[in-house]
Amino acid sequence: MCGIVGAVAQRDVADILVEGLKRLEYRGYDSSGVAIINSDKQLQRLRRVGKVQALADAIAQQPLSGGTGIAHTRWATHGVPSEANAHPHISSDNIAIVHNGIIENHEKLRTQLQALGYIFTSETDTEVIAHLVHHEMKSHANLLTAVQATVKQLEGAYGTVITDKNTPEKMIVARSGSPLVIGFGLGENFIASDMMALLPVTRKFAFLEEGDVAEITRHDVNIFDTHGTPVEREAKESEVSHDAGDKGEYRHYMLKETYEQPTAIRNTLDGRFLNNKLSIDSFGKNAQAIFKDIEHVQIIACGTSYHSGMVARYWLEALSGVSCNIEIASEFRYRKSFVPKNALIVTISQSGETADTLAALRLAKELGYSASLAICNVPGSSLVRESDLAFMTKAGAEIGVASTKAFTTQLVGLLMLTLAIGAQHGMTAEQESCIIKSLMTLPNKLEEVLALAGSIEDLAEDFADKHHSLFLGRGDQYPIAMEGALKLKEISYIHAEAYAAGELKHGPLALIDAEMPVIVVAPRNDLIEKLKSNIEEVRARGGLMYVFADVDAKFASDDTMKVINVPHCDDIIAPIVYTLPLQLLSYYVAIIKGTDVDQPRNLAKSVTVE
Ligand code: GLU
Numbered sequence: 001m002c003g004i005v006g007a008v009a010q011r012d013v014a015d016i017l018v019e020g021l022k023r024l025e026y027r028g029y030d031s032s033g034v035a036i037i038n039s040d041k042q043l044q045r046l047r048r049v050g051k052v053q054a055l056a057d058a059i060a061q062q063p064l065s066g067g068t069g070i071a072h073t074r075w076a077t078h079g080v081p082s083e084a085n086a087h088p089h090i091s092s093d094n095i096a097i098v099h100n101g102i103i104e105n106h107e108k109l110r111t112q113l114q115a116l117g118y119i120f121t122s123e124t125d126t127e128v129i130a131h132l133v134h135h136e137m138k139s140h141a142n143l144l145t146a147v148q149a150t151v152k153q154l155e156g157a158y159g160t161v162i163t164d165k166n167t168p169e170k171m172i173v174a175r176s177g178s179p180l181v182i183g184f185g186l187g188e189n190f191i192a193s194d195m196m197a198l199l200p201v202t203r204k205f206a207f208l209e210e211g212d213v214a215e216i217t218r219h220d221v222n223i224f225d226t227h228g229t230p231v232e233r234e235a236k237e238s239e240v241s242h243d244a245g246d247k248g249e250y251r252h253y254m255l256k257e258t259y260e261q262p263t264a265i266r267n268t269l270d271g272r273f274l275n276n277k278l279s280i281d282s283f284g285k286n287a288q289a290i291f292k293d294i295e296h297v298q299i300i301a302c303g304t305s306y307h308s309g310m311v312a313r314y315w316l317e318a319l320s321g322v323s324c325n326i327e328i329a330s331e332f333r334y335r336k337s338f339v340p341k342n343a344l345i346v347t348i349s350q351s352g353e354t355a356d357t358l359a360a361l362r363l364a365k366e367l368g369y370s371a372s373l374a375i376c377n378v379p380g381s382s383l384v385r386e387s388d389l390a391f392m393t394k395a396g397a398e399i400g401v402a403s404t405k406a407f408t409t410q411l412v413g414l415l416m417l418t419l420a421i422g423a424q425h426g427m428t429a430e431q432e433s434c435i436i437k438s439l440m441t442l443p444n445k446l447e448e449v450l451a452l453a454g455s456i457e458d459l460a461e462d463f464a465d466k467h468h469s470l471f472l473g474r475g476d477q478y479p480i481a482m483e484g485a486l487k488l489k490e491i492s493y494i495h496a497e498a499y500a501a502g503e504l505k506h507g508p509l510a511l512i513d514a515e516m517p518v519i520v521v522a523p524r525n526d527l528i529e530k531l532k533s534n535i536e537e538v539r540a541r542g543g544l545m546y547v548f549a550d551v552d553a554k555f556a557s558d559d560t561m562k563v564i565n566v567p568h569c570d571d572i573i574a575p576i577v578y579t580l581p582l583q584l585l586s587y588y589v590a591i592i593k594g595t596d597v598d599q600p601r602n603l604a605k606s607v608t609v610e
Contacts, residue, residue, distance in 0.1 A: 002087075002100045002604070003073040004180070005197045006161040006171050008218050009188035014064045016190075017071035020197035021052045025073055029599050030081030034059070035088040035096040036069035037168040043096055047086035067188075067218075068168045070161045072098035075604040078106070079123030089127045091118070091134035094165050099126040100193055101157035101178040102610065109153065129154065133162055144215045147172040148228060151213060157355060157610070161191055170217045175208040179353045179382060182206045182214065182221055184235055189216045195238055196397060206235040207380050236380065252597045254400035254491070258583050259450060262443040264405040265576075267394035268412045269439060276433045278419045283373060284389035290371045292424040296343040298369065299326040300360045302607065304403040304486060305348035305410060308375075310479035311575045312346075312414035319435075320418045321425030329356035330610070333363050345369040346417070350398060350406035352381025355610050361386060375413045377406050391417065400598045402490045404583050407483065408446075411576045415439060438570035442577070448567045449580045455564055456581055459546060460588030462562075463494065463517060470508060470518045471498040471582075472534060474527040476575045481521055484582030491590040491600050501534040512543040521582070523566070523574040524550035535561070548581045 003024025007013040017034050025032075032055045033047030044064050048054040052073060072087035079085040087098040103109070106125035109132060114120065118131040132153060136146035143164045151158070157177030163170075173180055173191045183190035183198035183205055192198050195205050208214060211226030212233070225231045250256035272282045280287045297316055299309035309326045316324040323340075329347075333356060345364040349357045352374060361372060361383060374387040377395050384390045393409035416439075419432055463469070469488060473481030478500040485496035499508050501520070512518070518538050522531050528550075538545055539560050549555040551565040569577045590597045 002075045002193070003197060004070070004098050004100055004159060004161055004191070004193040006070040006098070006173070006191040007068070007188065008169065008171055008216055009067045009185070010218065011067060011188070012065050013067055013069045014059055016201055017069050018052065018056050018059060019200055020192060021055070021071050021073050023197045023199070024192070024194055025052050025599070029604070030074055030076050031083070031086035032071070032073045033086040033088055034064065034069060034071040035090065035163070036064045036066040037163060037165045038064070038066035041165050041168060043090065043093060043165040045088060045090060045096065047083045049081055049083055049086065066168070068163055068171060070096060070098045070163055070171065077102050078125040085122045085124050087126060089122060089124065089130040091130035095130050095134045095137070095162060096165070097126070097130045097133065097160055097162045099129055100159040103128055103154055103158065104156035105154070129158070129160055137164070143167055143170065143172050144213070147174055148213050148224070151176065159193055170215055172213065172215055173208065174213045176211055177355065180208045182208065182216065184221070188218055189221055191216060199238070203238050204235050205238055206233040207385070208233060252400065252587070254402055254404060254587055254597050257398055257400050257404045258580065258587065260396065261405045261408050261580065262446045264395040264409050265412055265446065266443045267396070268409045270394070272416060273436060276436055278416055278423065278432065278436065280420050280423070282416065283391050283420055287389050287420065288424065290344065290389060291421045294342050294344040294370060294421070295322055296340040297322055297324040297346055297421070298340070298343055298364070299324065299346045299348065300329045300332050300357055300364070301326070301348040302329050302354055302356055304407045304483060305350065307479045307483040307486065308407055308410040308414060309346070309348050310482070311411055311476050312417065314476040315415060315418040316421065319427060319431070320422035321427065322421055329354070329360040333360045337367070339367045339369060343369050345372045346375065347372070347383055347387065348375045348410055349383055350377045350403060352376040352378045352383035354607050356607070358382050358386070359610075373417070375410055375417070377409070401600055401603050402487055402586070408576050408579055412439065412442070415572070435572055438573045441570065442573050445567060445569050445573070445577055446580055449577055452564060452566070452581060453584050456584040457588045459562060459564065460585060460592055463492070463589040464592045466494055466515065466517055468511070468516050469494055469496045470511065470516055471496060472501040472504070472518060473498070473521040474501045474531050475525065477521045477523065477578060480575050480578050480582065483579060484519060484521070484586070487583055487586035488589060490603060491586055491597050492593045492595060493601070494589065501531055504534055504537055509537060509541060512538055512541040514542055514544055516543065518543050518545045519582070519585070520545055520547045521578045522547055522549040522553055522555065523571065523578060524553040524568065525571045525574065528553055548578060
């Protein structure tokens, strides 16, 4: 969600902080700010509403010197996006803090602090942390112990970084529910909510664990767990490339990431197979024993990842010999659910930090699920660390808020999960090798689909004046229709709904008229004749259709229907293949609408708050 960057260095850190914020801007972007302590121990703060560039421009006008600083891009939860609500928040001109997350007991703390004489200057929940640390400083020997005393009083989620202008040689960081990663430099150290922010200055990172508080100086990093006991957190070299955050020749990250899918999938498939068999270690050391014992899979995810899980349910129940359920994480975590015997909990999240998914995983463990597996794109993320098994997608950094390559690589991971579980529950070697063969054709097939971009761009013009749309699919294409509708609404702001095509006559048919484009995904599978009947139902009611159809399915364009021929592919990989045309359609419609494709309004990447 929001971005945090902090540094303790000998050199001026303003540029490092702003570059870090720019690299995180995709996570939250309604306002930003920076606070730096200069060599005279003065605390200087600048905040701006809007993009990070507005802050960079302000710093260019009014340069900030100093080697200790913190910076933040905000995704507002409490209080409108405004300069007064932007972080850092300051208490009594001494303590400056940035925060990612939500302090749930902020009202109670605010009342207590007001009674102590603290004046609040923002509507945020965050500001209580600044005043509370200041208050605790009165009875504690140093900033570290004051922060340790403060976090004990906080309820909710936080990743927070705190400085005191009187001790510019250090910053204190604390994590509970929102990720923080320490970056180790030479004679300088850093903190960020995502390592992407720090790639220009270091490659060596250590993730904080839940409840950790750390004191960071130029030369030392001392980490303490929830109980205040000193702990080590393993530092690792990152392999993510420095320019992972560059758009290259592409106009938008989303387009770049759409085009990266053949490579991302090649990377995700690479090294997973031996002699035409899946190497089950792709899921972790004990995968074979765990998969052998399970009888049920419960998938938990949010947003786009939820749609990949929905496809997986079709695959798992058809092929793997175990039953499967899927649920939205924010629902699962707040209802009383039945825990089946020998059940595996599978969480899916690009970032591995999605707050609801993480909470659902923790609940599932308490409830007694037999084992857990994370399908995730970020090594070392909370979800990966807290799960028994993990399958790492190799999508590379995904910056566009609307997920593309993370989704399709998740699908690849989930198809491999189907193979891995199936192999323990009676899937034949022939079935397995057939699916592997199909998977291997995928990257080239996707390249063929990307070549359709020009005709999809032409199609997009029809959507310029539309306000609503309907997406239809059947079977494992129903979740793909849902994902297509989600993409369109996320980036073009056109209202889009998806239905299992068989549901049309149970309600949505009432909506059909010339103003409601109907988008259909139509691979040539055993449901194609049923789907053709659904198309006729729409046609008979004067609807306008856009059909992405298998080239062999013999659809022809006419007055009521525009057909885009999609190259023929094996049934099993069709959900992945048909995702791409829908991504391209949303992208080109958004371009026509003139929306902010990579940073759509009100949304943020990596939803680390509830
Ligand atoms: N809850 C805080 C606010 O609204 C932090 C939001 C964020 O994570 O950016 O200011």
